[in-house]
Amino acid sequence: MAKENGKGGVGGDDEDAADLAQGRLRLDKWLWYARFLKSRSLAAKLCGSGTIRCAGTPITKAHHAVRPGDVLTFPLGNHIRVIKVLALGTRRGPAPEAQALYEDLSPPTPESRLPKSP
Numbered sequence: 001m002a003k004e005n006g007k008g009g010v011g012g013d014d015e016d017a018a019d020l021a022q023g024r025l026r027l028d029k030w031l032w033y034a035r036f037l038k039s040r041s042l043a044a045k046l047c048g049s050g051t052i053r054c055a056g057t058p059i060t061k062a063h064h065a066v067r068p069g070d071v072l073t074f075p076l077g078n079h080i081r082v083i084k085v086l087a088l089g090t091r092r093g094p095a096p097e098a099q100a101l102y103e104d105l106s107p108p109t110p111e112s113r114l115p116k117s118p
Contacts (some may be wrong), residue, residue: 019065025088027052027072028062033089035098036076051075069107082106 019025025033026061031043038077046052052059054066066072070085082105089101 019091020088023088024067025067026062027054027064028060030066030085030088030101031112033092033098034101035092035095036081036083045068046074077108079108080106081108 016029028040028043028047031037031046032040035086037043037046044111047059047064048064050058050060052072054064054070054072057075066088068085068087070086072081072083072084072085084103084105085102086103089098092098097110
């Protein structure tokens, strides 16, 4: 039986603490913590779209666990981002804190823009 977390939902903070203790975090939360997307619901939609790859494997679920060392590839705006997860994070903090969570393996450049669709 699932237990309430006191916020009207199931799981929540207890599950997050257990996942962090095991060195993993939900992909949608990590994308939000790292400030790639403005909201967690947008991060979950991106995860569900099947356009994110983790170590070359397509991801279709927001609850996919990421660990430090994972390499994520995903479209963001007009660019394909290639990101290495360095840390998991515990909150959505300021930009410098968020940038410490990842290494950008392929920073966006004007030459790397995706072509416009007709």
